Amino acid sequence: MSGPCKGAALIATLALTVAAPLHGADDGPFTDAERAAVRSLAVPPDASKTEAGSTELAEFGQHLFFDRRLSGDGRFSCASCHKPEQAFTDGLALPEAAGRGTRNTPTLINVAHNRWFQWDGAADSLWSQMLLVVENPRELDNDRLNLAHTLYRHPDLRAAYQRRFGPLPPLAEQERFPAHGSPQAEAGSPEARAWQRMTPADQDAVNRVMANLGRALAAWQRRLVRYDSRFDRFAAVLADDPDPPPDQAFPAAARRGLKLFVGEAQCTLCHSGPDFSNQAFHNLGLPIKEHEDTGREQGLRRLAASPFSAAGPYAQDEGDAGRLRFLPPPERLRGAFKTPSLRNVARTAPYFHDGRFATLEEAVRFYLEPPEGETLGEREATLDLIPDLSDRQVADLVAFLKTLDSAPLPETVTTPPEPRSP
């Protein structure tokens, strides 16, 4: 072999050695930067949001959650769509209750750590988001006067409510408190007119009943907390050892997927923090499907109109009224939806705000091959940072995402409490 050829062979050998180390870079030890990023996903969330509040209130909330009397026709409860055995989702692309919903049912596990509630952030507190569900004609299809009368009419509910919140308004006075009515009802409808005829003081009294029910439900939902996934256990080991060996609980594919997640794939730009969500709203350029959904634009308008926001008269000290000072113009966030948490993501298919993706792999591939079609608002260019990924990398990401499932919650919080009476 001549000199130059020998040199070329040496260079080729060196190049191969560099390009193909004993194990690929994604199989090797975690770098300090990767470990720091993993740590940021595994830090304990703010416990103050889930501190054990009043047990009495939470028990009432648990009863209410499973009670079909909260719906307009008595056929549906919160648990009709938030099924405890399905990580508090329904497994459907769009929920079926009083009508067909327009947005996918989100999980309630760790819901207390949300900054905004519902896909569009129309509620700024856990207690107030329930009120949107009760009066949504596609969900529980009730109205607040009927709900107040339902409490009043049923001795068990009435006693349970009054034990926690004091006397109900004098709902037997039908002149003052018609059977049905709500400011949310369609303009000009009998329910809307009935509400308008009430005095402001009586409207306020009914609104307070609604707020109290919301607080009871929120007190129970603050107990639906789990941060004990296989990922969390791996992260704890990784804190002391940059190269933990793969095992059955966290196999090599999941390990490679985690490296991608905090690195090249840029997932943590939005799926950050212990809930794997930056709690912000993003326009992903999703083509319009069944109907035009303006997302956060609508959410901001609904929030501004709600008397139940942190700036309203029913807020106590649990909200953050200060942030309402700085809300952006709604149209700026047209077509944006809240970054969902990825905890328990393998148990909460289908995916995205309208459940358009049936599997995790489909959801991941969306970011690599955005579909074409008419969209609303302006697609966020952050998405352009996501590189092309190989089939194996997609599989690795999915393997990692499957490690985010937590252990089941105890039956004491996932079943209707005994005795049946609240």
Added chain:
Amino acid sequence: MITARYIPLFTLLFSLIGSPLALAAGGGDVAGAVPAQVLSEQGRYRVEVRQVPEPLPEGEHFSVSLRVAGIDNPDQPLGADAVSVQAGMRHGREEGFAHGMQSEPVVSARDGLIVVEGLYFHMGGAWTLQVTIDGDDGKDQAWLTLPCCGG
């Protein structure tokens, strides 16, 4: 009382050494450090960063204080009606933002400073503050890079 005479000097030295803002004085738009001052694009105004949280908080509202004055009138800081502020991430773009903030900052004037409340960074990385100035010396814009957020 020699010691007492030296205290202000020590204080000054400490504040210069201890403040990254002071070290960055002279401007520039360097990721990883907040510049202490920048000139507007057309050189009409000087924007000084007087107060900024360190590190910047991610996922929380925060405020910054700026001093904005014309190059030819350095002793006459501009008021809130002459200044507006937006922020966003460029993600490598030379112009415009890849995305903006999800909050709308409120600008007020206090003791000769422009106080910008309601800034909110929801993503880690380099954010850009766009300061639009419309004063006696005409309309101009200044840009500051704010690295988010610790770590």
